[in-house]
Amino acid sequence: MAIDLPGILANVTGLVEGMLLLDQVRFSSPAGPAVFNPGTGQYEAPEGSVFYEGPGAVQPGAQSDAASAAVATQPWVNETTSRYRAYTPLTAPIAPRDTIITVIQVHPGGDTSLIGRQWRALDPSQGATLGVIRITGLDQIQQTGGET
Incomplete structure (x- = not known):
């Protein structure tokens, strides 16, 4: 009997x-550094060309990590790495490194605070010969300063 x-x-x-x-997510190429939006009070990364807009999900991954300077005698860097993962269908394109992922719509009863939040792809989307969904590692674009 064959499987x-x-x-x-x-x-x-x-x-x-x-x-x-x-939910609905958007993948776009970056168009420059984050800029302050006085309407939302947040820094937003300007989106370049959109190359995917469709079903997806963004979920937390591993816990945040505090980044340290390269030299042991230097102080801690005031930035964290916020690990998340984006999930999209296998038919979605592979997101290159630095792709901007934005949640544009959430399902009924979903967390509406996610709408408009942005993440940056850390590496190209993962692939697998027996995959059923595309996974992309993300870092949240910080909302407390202009750096991304």
Whole structure:
């Protein structure tokens, strides 16, 4: 008896997408450093060309890490790494490093504070021969200063 692995993966893919990819996300190329938006009171990274807009999810990954200077005798850098992950269908394009990911819509009952928040892709999206969903490692674009 042969196992129909492609058929099983197709069923799992639909199940995972239906349960996880409930929000709408946008992937765009960066168009420059973050700028202050007086309307929102936050720094926002200007988006360049949009190359994906569709179903997705952003979830926290590992805990935040405090960054330190390269020299042991120097003080701690006043910045953290906020690890998140973006999930998109396998049909979504691979996000190159520094892609800006923005949540543009959340599902009914979802966390509306995510709308407009931005993250930067740390590396190109992951791929796997037996993958059912595309995963992209993210770092939140900080809202407390102009640096990104």
